[in-house]
Amino acid sequence: FCGLAKRWTYLNSLPGVPVDQAEIVPVVLKLSGIGTIFSSELTLANTGSTAADLTLTYTSEPSIVAGTVPVGGSVAQRVEAGQQLLIGDVIAFLKGRGVPVGAEDVGTLRVSYTSASASPTVFAQARTTSPSGIGRAGVGYGAPSIASLGASKVAVYGLRQNPSDRSNLALLNAGQAGPATFRVTLSSGSPGDARHVALVPDVTLQAGEW
Numbered sequence: 630f631c632g633l634a635k636r637w638t639y640l641n642s643l644p645g646v647p648v649d650q651a652e653i654v655p656v657v658l659k660l661s662g663i664g665t666i667f668s669s670e671l672t673l674a675n676t677g678s679t680a681a682d683l684t685l686t687y688t689s690e691p692s693i694v695a696g697t698v699p700v701g702g703s704v705a706q707r708v709e710a711g712q713q714l715l716i717g718d719v720i721a722f723l724k725g726r727g728v729p730v731g732a733e734d735v736g737t738l739r740v741s742y743t744s745a746s747a748s749p750t751v752f753a754q755a756r757t758t759s760p761s762g763i764g765r766a767g768v769g770y771g772a773p774s775i776a777s778l779g780a781s782k783v784a785v786y787g788l789r790q791n792p793s794d795r796s797n798l799a800l801l802n803a804g805q806a807g808p809a810t811f812r813v814t815l816s817s818g819s820p821g822d823a824r825h826v827a828l829v830p831d832v833t834l835q836a837g838e839w
Contacts, residue, residue, distance in 0.1 A: 648743065648744050648745070648746065648747050649741070649742075649743055650741065650742055650743070650744050650749050650750070650751065650774070651739060651740065651741040651742075651774070651775040651776075652739070652740045652741075652749070652751070652752075652753050652772035652773065652774050652775065653737060653738070653739050653740070653772055653773060653775060653778070653801070653803045654671065654737065654738040654739075654740065654753055654755045654770075654772045655737060655770065655772075655799065655801055655839070656669070656735060656736070656737060656755075656757070656799070656839060657669040657671065657687075657719040657720065657735070657736065657737070657738050657755060657757075658720065658734065658735035658736070658757060659718065659719075659720035659721070659732070659733055659734060659735075660733050660734075660735060661733060662759065665759040665760060666759060666760075667757055667758070667759045667767070668718050668719075668720065668721075668757070668758065668759075669718075669719045669720070669755050669756065669757045670715065670716060670717050670718065670719065670755065670756050670757075670758070671715075671716040671719045671722075671738070671753060671754070671755050672713055672714070672715050672716075672753070672754045672755075672756075673706070673708050673713060673714045673716070673740070673751060673752075673753055674708070674712075674713040674714075674751065674752045674753075674754075675708040675709065675710055675711065675712055675713070675750060675751050676711070676750050676751070676752065677710055677711075677744065677745075677746065677750030677751070678710050678711075679710050679745065680707055680708065680709050680710055681707065681708050681710075681742050681744070681750065681751050682705065682706075682707050682742060682743075683705070683706045683707070683708060683740055683741070683742045683751065684703050684704075684705060684706075684739075684740075684741045684742065685703060685704050685705075685706055685723075685738060685739070685740055686701070686702070686703040686738070686739040686741065686837065687700075687701055687702055687703070687723050687728055687730065687736055687737070687738050687739075688701045688736050688737050688739075688836070688837030688838060688839070689701060689730065689734055689735065689736035690735050690736050690737075690838060690839045700728070700729045700730060700731075700734075701728075701736075701837065702723070702727070702728035702729060702730075703728075704723065704726040704727070704728060708751065719738065719755075720733075720734050735839075736837075736839060737801060737803075737837050737838070737839045738753075738755075738772075739775075739803075739805075739837065740753045740772060749774055752771075752772070753771070753772035754769065754770075754771055754772070755769065755770055755771075755772065756768070756769040756770075757770075775803055778803050785798065786818075787818075788815070798813065799839060800813075800832055800834060800839070801834070801838075801839045802834035802835060802836055802837065802838050802839075803837075804836045804837075805836050805837075806836050807835075807836060808833050808834065808835050808836075809833070809834055809836075810831050810832070810833045810834075811831060811832045811833075811834065812827060812828075812831045812832075813827070813828040813832070814826065814827045814828070815827075815828065
């Protein structure tokens with residue numbers, strides 16, 4: 630059995646053997662706030678030695694924007710070897726390429742491609758910002774590899790709610806098919822407090838839903 634496992638690893642690493650790769654951007658959006666508009670930009674970087682033909686698959690989350698229905702769609706995008714591509718407004722980009730998104734929308738973005746390398750060669754980075762002074766301010770975040778998200782249980786540390794801070798938690802089904810059901814259990818971080826409280830009800834999300 631160990632020998633078979635070692636042989637499989639070796640075959641996956643052979644040069645020229647196509648390997649399906651995928652990453653998930655947990656959220657991209659264009660939403661109005663109080664006196665401002667939040668939008669997401671996306672940077673795609675190809676560190677490989679050949680051009681990468683990407684498929685960008687968007688899945689909306691209709692519960693965020695009142696009156697919308699679930700939409701989704703895919704677009705093809707090439708990134709040349711050693712190059713990076715900046716998409717300044719992801720939602721506007723998708724709309725311009727025929728994906729039926731609304732003027733305001735929020736959802737997930739899957740970046741998939743086939744590589745000759747067993748290691749990822751394309752990396753995605755998103756930034757969601759709003760106007761601030763003469764520039765923009767917000768938060769940047771990466772796109773984890775789908776292969777790294779196979780755990781059935783994960784821990785999120787440091788959640789809190791007090792007069793000055795409040796933590797938000799988002800759930801994402803990064804799969805390509807079928808539903809996933811999530812159960813969130815809160816555990817006290819105070820010494821000597823052994824409470825574990827399960828939030829109800831469980832949350833079921835379809836593939837790509839957030």
